Amino acid sequence: FTADSLAYCQNFDIVAVCGSLPRGVSPELFADWLNQLHQAGVKVVLDSSNAALTAGLKAHPWLVKPNHRELEALNSLDEIIAAAKKLKAEGIANVIISMGANGSLWLSDQAVIQAQPPKCENVVSTVGAGDSMVAGLIYGIEKGLSQAETLAFASAVSAFAVSQSN
Numbered sequence: 001f002t003a004d005s006l007a008y009c010q011n012f013d014i015v016a017v018c019g020s021l022p023r024g025v026s027p028e029l030f031a032d033w034l035n036q037l038h039q040a041g042v043k044v045v046l047d048s049s050n051a052a053l054t055a056g057l058k059a060h061p062w063l064v065k066p067n068h069r070e071l072e073a074l075n076s077l078d079e080i081i082a083a084a085k086k087l088k089a090e091g092i093a094n095v096i097i098s099m100g101a102n103g104s105l106w107l108s109d110q111a112v113i114q115a116q117p118p119k120c121e122n123v124v125s126t127v128g129a130g131d132s133m134v135a136g137l138i139y140g141i142e143k144g145l146s147q148a149e150t151l152a153f154a155s156a157v158s159a160f161a162v163s164q165s166n
Helices: 002-009 027-039 050-058 077-089 129-142 147-162
Strands: 014-018 043-047 094-098 104-107 112-115
Touching: 002 027, 014 027, 014 129, 027 043, 027 050, 043 050, 043 129, 077 094, 077 104, 094 129, 104 147, 112 147, 129 147
Parallel strands: 014 043
Antiparallel strands: 094 104, 104 112
């Protein structure tokens, strides 16, 4: 898998790595694979939790999108910004913290941007909201939208996702 995926991923600028570790894949193997992607010049977008997030952060992905609960249940905006700055200082170029209905925060070399999602009166399911946000982020980045436009678009896509049944 590692050799095939490295060869395949070199055809792309950005690769999203989302979800939990597959059975039989250790956190160390996962981090090693992410490091190999990074060394191959691929921008890795990491959206994971638990052991996969912890291991993935050690591989210095280009963009990481944890939610505020994955950052040890931080609640205040100041605490969330401090946690994002800590990740940024560890060599992650783009740190995006999703905060559910309270929006999201993007910390990069260019700026600290906050976006509020549109009000969603009918939340059907939050399953897929994070994946939808990642898709919106990648779309905005690839289309050359500004950081603020990209985060606003990704937030809107995520808000739309929660209003849909799976």
